[in-house]
Amino acid sequence: RMSKKNIMSVIVPVFEVEEGEASLNYGLGTTTGNLDVALEKFSRLLPKLVSLAAEEKALRLMAVEIERTRRRVNALEHVLIPSFQETIRYITMKLDEQERATLSRLMRIKEIVRSH
Template sequence: MSGKERLPIFPSRGAQMLMKARLKGAQKGHSLLKKKADALQMRFRMILSKIIETKTLMGEVMKEAAFSLAEAKFTTGDFNQNILQNVDKAKFKIRTKKDNVAGVTLPVFESYQDGADSYEFTGLARGGQQFAKLKKNYHKAVVLLVELASLQTSFVTLDEVIKITNRRVNAIEHVIIPRIEKTLAYIVSELDELEREEFYRLKKIQDKKRIARKKVEAAKAALLESGVVIEQAGNMLDDEDKDLLF
């Protein structure tokens, strides 16, 4: 219920049914958002554990790659300039996919090799084994870097969405639902008061009718004793009874 809405001046059954429908909708929305928050939290914890595992593995892979680079340079000498001069375009590329978790779109980075390896025969003269080991280790390191980037991007995205979802859950649970319940309680109390007033009014009308009827019967009895014509007296007393009712 927004701040612009006001309590009805004259509560009715229609207003009560409307507030009950709103309460049911708020409770249903709270349940769905709670399930969404739980699903996001589960995925968040799983991504966090994978990030820790990947970072631990990344340290070992980078250490092996650094050692293999040192071995290759020791065996064949400095080959950086030769490789840099022969590079015309990237062979190792990244594509983006999307993953959906409880309605939240997460970016997923995936690495792939475009074309054949330009340095497949590098190191045939000397150091071929060290070059093969070097390429294998750095390829594994780059794949892990892409995977880690994907995990950390999903981690940040989920963190923001979880905060927003939790704020909505708390707002529905602690603000919207109590406000609707208070409004509903107000309507019910007012309707009960109106019913009590109506019952009291009907009771007073019945009492007035009973008193008027007794007066009419007493007047008829007095007229019978005095010998006056009953029809005329009865019409006159009936008119008086109508004035009392209205």
């Protein structure tokens, strides 16, 4: 039986092996006892194999998501943030220029008012 689980926003599969009585589809007289032993060991190993496969799939899915996130972080660090910082510097410079221009105009107006 398969279900899904959310791990850190990554949907990963969860498999459960339903254990039941296995029917023997071979002739007991024509096979050795080794086949019975092998089937028993396989039936004990199967849930572990399924669990391992599910964990491996989850790790692969999470690795893909981590790589995608790493690319986004790099884009932020190397493209967007420097661009925003440059924009902030430009806006700050323009505001400082406007403030100086306004101050100059006010001083000029005061000078004109005093001279009259």
